[in-house]
Amino acid sequence: MSPLDRKLFRDLWRIKGQAIAIVLVIATGVMLQVMMSGLVASLTETRRAYYERNNLAEVFAPVVRAPDAVLARLADIPGVARVTGRAVGRALIDIPGDPVPVQSQAVGLPDSGAQVLSTVYLVSGRLPAERHRDEALLLSGFAAAHGYGIGDSIDVTMNGLRRSVRIVGLAQSPEFLFVAAPGEMVPDPARYGVLWMRRSALAAALDMEGAFNEALFSITRGASEAAVIDAVDRVLKPWGGTGAYGRSDLVSDRFVTEEIDGLATMSRAVPPLFIAVAAFLLYIVVSRIVQSEREEIGLLKAFGYTNREVGAHYVKLVLLIAGAGAALGCLLGVLAGRAMIPVYTTFYNFPFLVFRPDPTAFVIGVSASIAAASAGSVFVLRRIVALTPSEAMRPAAPADYSKTVTFAGPVGRHLDQPTRIVLRGLVRSPWRAMALSAGIAGGMALASGMTTIYGSFDRMMDTSFSVIDRSDATVFFHSPLSDKAAFELARIPGVIAVEPFREVAATLKFGRREHRGSVSGMIADPEMTRAIDDGYAAIPLPVRGLVLGEALAEILAVAPGDMLTIEVSEGSQPVLEVPVTRLASTLIGAPAYMQMAALNKVMSQPGRISGAHLRVDEARADEIYRRLKDMPSVAGVSVSENARASLQKLMDQGAGSARYIMGAVAFIITFGIVYNAARIAQNERARDLASLRVIGFSKGETAFVLLGELAIITLVALPVGSLAGYALTFAIARGFSSELYQIPAYFDPFSHGFSAAFIVVAAVVSGLIVERDLNRMDLVTVLKSRD
Template identity: 85%
Template structure:
C-alpha cells in the first residue's frame, strides 16, 4: 500500500460521517433503480411467459348467441391462426355468512381434448369430467379468500336458476391477473370469482346448446389485428356481436400494463434525482478537502508526485464513496425487490413470480453513480492541476471583505458580537450559503411533496365515497329492465332512496384515440352518484351530450365543445356523434355521463335501467342484501363500504404502497443534506472557530456562530422548499395516478409543516453532533493548520 493510499484512508476516516451520509444517498438512488427496473423486468417476463404457456388469446369477440357453424367462417379469415368458441355467463355464488351475493363469471371448457386458447393453470385438483355436469374449477384466489377446498360444494345461481356444484380443482388463468367485479375498479379476490365447467354443462345452463357467445382468436405473426377485428365483427353482426377487441383492451392486461408502465417511468425519472443530489454533496465535500490541503498538495508535488498521481489520489476518494454507495444500493435493491414480490402476487394473480434483477440496471446504477460523482470532481481536479508547489505551499490570498455588510449605529449596538459574526459570515460567502440553502430546499421539496401525496390518497378516498358516490350499495341487473324494477327496490323495507341508472357498453373515439368502456345514464338530478366539478359542485347533466371524467378526457385528448364518436355495443348498436359538454372531476375510473332519458332515446329503448344506487337503513342492511340475493333478476350487488376497504388495501399494500418507499427515501435524502450542510460549515470554519475560542469566546458562543449560520440557511430554505414541494406534489400525483384512480394534488399545510418540523429536528440532531465535535476540538492542532 502506497503512502497516498494510506493518506486516502485517513481522509476517509476523518470525514466518515459525511462519507456515510453521501453513500447512503447514492445507495438510495441505486436501490430504487435496481428495485423498480427489476420489478419491471420480472413482471414483464413473467406475464409474457404466462401468456405464452397458457395461450392467451390475441382477440376476444363476445356476441349474444351464434351457432357453432359460424366458427368455420371465422377460421377462414386471413390472419387467424387458431380460434375457439366458448360459453360464458354471469353467475352468483352464495357464500355462507355473506349477505351480499358474490358476482362471478362461469366459463366453458371443451368437452374433450385440451383447451386451444386461454388454458387454465391448475394449482390443485383435476379438471372436471364431462359425464359429471356438477363438477367445476374455482378461481384459486377466491377459494383461498373464502376457505373453499377440493370436494366442497357451493350454491351458484346461473341464468336465474340455483344449482349446487362440486369443486374438483383450483385454477388460475392469464385472463384473470387482475380480478375485479363488473362495475368496480378495485381488485378483490374475495368479491369476485370465476368458475370453469364443461361446455355441455354450461350450454345447458345458459340455453346455448349448439352455440357460443364468445370467440377467442390467436393471430398469425404478420396478421393485422385491426383487419381481423373488423372481419370478425362483420361475421358476428347478425348474431348480436358486441364488438371484438384486442388483448390490450382486456381489463386484466390493461391494469397490469399500467402498473408496469408506471414502474418503468419511475425507474427512469426518480433515481437520477437522488444520484444528482449525492453528486452535488460529494463535490462540496471534495472541494472542501482540496482547499484545506493546499499545503499538502504543494508538498506532494514538491516531492515529485505528478499532477496525475495527486489527482488520482483525490479521484479515488470520490470513487470509494460513490462505489460503496452503489454497491450498497445494489444489495438493498435486490432485497427490496424481493420484499415487493408478495405484494404483486397478492394483487395480481400470477401463479409464479420471481424477482429477477435486470443486469443492465446494475450497470446503469453503478456507472451513473460514479459518472455523476466524477463529473463534479473534474472541476476540483482542475484546481489541483493548476496549483504549482510554490503557490500551493503559500496561504491563499485573503479575500477582500471591505465592501461586505457592516453593522454600525443602532443595528450595531443591538446585535452582539457573535450575531454580527454570523451575518458577516453569510455575507462573505454568499454562493456557499446559497448552495447549501438550495440543497436543503430540495430536500424540503421532496419531503413535503411526498407527505402531501399521503394526504392526497386519503382525500381521494373521502371525495370518492362521500362526495361523488354517496350510495350505500349498487344493484346490477342481468339485463336492462323497465323502470318498475326501481320501484320494486324502493318497496323493500329499509331501502331509503333508489336512484336508477343505465350502463351501456360503448367504444368512444376521438381522432385516432379510442377507449373501450361504457356510457352511464343518470337521472336529471342525481343525489347518490354525481358528476362534480373542481369546486366539488354537482354538474347539471345537459339534455343532450356527454360529461366526461377527467381521466377519460385525457385519454381521448378531448375538450368541451368537441364531438366524440360513440359506437354502442348493445341492442341496435348505433354509432352516435355526441358533443362533449363538460369535464367532471373523476377520482376512480374513467366515466362518461349522459342523461338517462337521452341515452334510452338513442338506444330506442325508453324507460330501461340496468341497475340502481341505493341508500339503506344500516340496521336492516343485512336483511336487504339477503333479499336481493334471492331476486333472480339481480346480477350482483356492490357495497360501497367493501369497495372502499378494497381500495384502501390496494393503496396501502398494492401499487400505492410505493408512496411509502418514496416518502422514506425523501426523508433520508433530506437528513443527509442537512447533516452534510452542518459538517461542511464546521470544516470550513474550524480555524475561525478555534481563533474565537482563543480570543475568549465561550463554547456556547462559538457554537452559536456556527449553528446560527446553519439556522439562517435553513430558515431561508424552508419557504423556498415549500413552494417547490407544492409544484412537485402535482408531478408526483400525476405519476401515481392511473385509469384505476386519480390522485388529487392540493396544498396541505400539515404536510408542509410536518416536513419543516422534520428538517428542524434533523438540523437539531446535526447541530448536537457538530457541537460535540466543537467541544472536543484541539485548538492548538487546528490553529497550526494553514487553512
C-alpha cells in the first residue's frame, strides 16, 4: 500500500463520524431511487405480463340487454380482432355473523370451452362443471379475508333471489386488480367479492338467457381504439348500450396506473435532494481537510508527488465515501423494495409480484452520487493545484478582519468575552454561516413538510367522514326506484333520517378532455352528504348548473362559468350542456353534484332515486342491516365506519405508507446536516479553542464558544425552514394526492413545532458529542499544529 493510501485510511478514520453521516444521507437517496424505480419496473412488467397471459380485453361495452346475434355485427366492425359477450351482475353475499350485506360482482364464464378474453387465473381448485349451476369460483383475496376454502358453500342474493353456491376454486383476474365496492373508493378484500359462474347458471339468475349485458373486445394491431368504440356504441345503442370504454378507463387499471405514475414521479424528484445535500457536506468536509493539511500538501509536492497524484488522493477520499453510500443505498433499496411487495399484493390482486430491481436505477443512483460528490471536489482540486510547495509550507496569510464588526462599542460592553468571540466568528465568516443555516433550514423544511402531511392524512379522514359525509350508512338499489322507496326505508325501526340521492353514469367533457364517471343528484338542502367550500361551509346546489369537485375540475381544466358537456350513459342517454357554477372541496373521489330534481328532469324520470343515505340508531344498527339484507331491491349497503377503516388501512399500509418512509429520511438528513455542521466547526477552530483553554477559559466557556455559533445558526434556520416547509407542504400534498383521495395542505403549528424540537434535539446531541471530544482534546498536540 502506498504512503498516500495509508494516509487516506487514516483520514477516513479521523473523520469517521462525519463520513458515516454523509454515507447515510447518500444511502438514503440511492435507496429511494432503487426502491421506487424497482417498484415501478416490477408493477409495470407484472401488469403487462398478467394482461398478456390472461388476454385482458382492450375495450369493454356494457349494455342493458342485447341478444347474442348482435355479437356477429360487433365482430364485423373494422379493427375488432375478437369479441365475446357475457352476463354480469351485482350480488350480495351473506357472511354468517355479519349483519351488513357484502357486495360482490357475479361474472359469467363460457358454458364450454376456454375463455376468449379476460381469462381468470385459477389459484387453486377447478373451474365450475358445465352442468352444475350451483358451483362458482371466488376471488382469492375475498376468500382469504373471510376464511373460505374449496368446498365451502355461501349464500348469494342475485336479482332479488337467494341461492346457495359451492366454491370449487379460488381465482384472480387481470380485470380485478383493484377491487372496491360501488359507492366506495377504497379497496378492501373483505368488503367486496367477485364470483365466476357458468354463463347458463348466471343468465338464469339475471334473466339473460340468449343475451348478454357486456361485450369484451380485443382490437387488431394499428387499429384506432376511439374508432372501434364509436362503432360499438352505434351498434349497441338500440339495446341500451351505456358507452364503451377502453382499458385505460377500467377502474382497476386506472388506479394501478395512478399508483405507478406516482412512484415514478417520486423516484425522479426525491433522491436528487439527498444526493445534493450529501455533495454539499462532502465539499465542506474535504475543503476543511485541504485547508488544515496545507503544510502536508506542500511537503508531498516537495518530495516529488505531482499535482495529479496529490489531487487523486483527495478525490479518492470523496469517491470512497460516495461509493460506500451508493453501495449501501443499493443494498437497502433492494431490501426496502422487497419489504414493500406485500403491501401491494395486499391491495392489488396480483397472482405473482416479485421485486425486480431496475438496473438503470443502480446505474443512475451510483453515477449521480459519484458525479455530485466529484463536482464539489473539482473546486477543491483547483486549490490544490494552485499551491506551490514553498507557498504551501508557509502558514496562510491571516485574514483581514479590519472592516468587520468588532463589538467594541456600547453593545460590546454588555457582552462577555465568549459571546463576543461567537458573534465575531459569525460576522467574519458570513457565507459559511449562511450555507450551514441553509442546510439546516432545508432539513427543517423537509421534516416539517412531511410531519404536516401526517396530519393532513388524518384531517382528510376527519373532513371526509365528519363534514362532507355525515351519514352512518348508504343503501344502493339495483336500479332507480320511485322516491317512495325512501319512505319505506324511513319506516324501518331505528332509522333516524333518510336522505335520497340519484347517481347517473355519464362522461363529462370539456374541450378535448373527458372523464368517465357519474353525476350525483342530491336534494336541494342536503344534511348528510354535502358539497362544501374551502371553509367547510355547505355549497347550495343551483337549480340549473353543476358543482364540481376540485379534483375533477383539475382533470377537465374547467373553472366556474365554463359550459360542460355531459353525455349520460343511462335511460334515454341525453347530452347536456350545463354550466359549472362552483367548485367544491372534495377529498375523496372526483364527484359532480346537481340538484336531484333537475337531474331527474333532464333524464325524463321524475321522482327516481338510486339509493339513500341513512342515519341510524347505533343500538339497532345490526337489526337494520339484517333487514336491508333481506330486501330484494337492495344491491348493497356501505357502512361509513367500515369505509373509514378501509381508508385508514390504505393510508397506513398501502400507498400512503410512503409518507412514513419520507418522514424518516427527512429526519435522517436533518441530523446529518446538524452533526456535520458541529463537527466542521470543531475541526476549523480546534487550535483557537485550545488557546482559549490555555489562557484560562473553562471547559464550559470553551464549549460555549464552539457551540454558541452552532446554536445561533440553528435558531436562525428554524423560522426560515418553517416558511420553506409550509411551501413544501403544498408540493408534497399535490404529489400524494390522486383521483382516489386528495390531501389538504395547510399550516399545522404542532407539526412545525415538533420538527423544530427535533432540530434542536439533533443540535444538542451533536453538540454533546462534539463537546465530549473537545474535553478529551490534547492541548499540547493541537497547539503544536500550524494553521
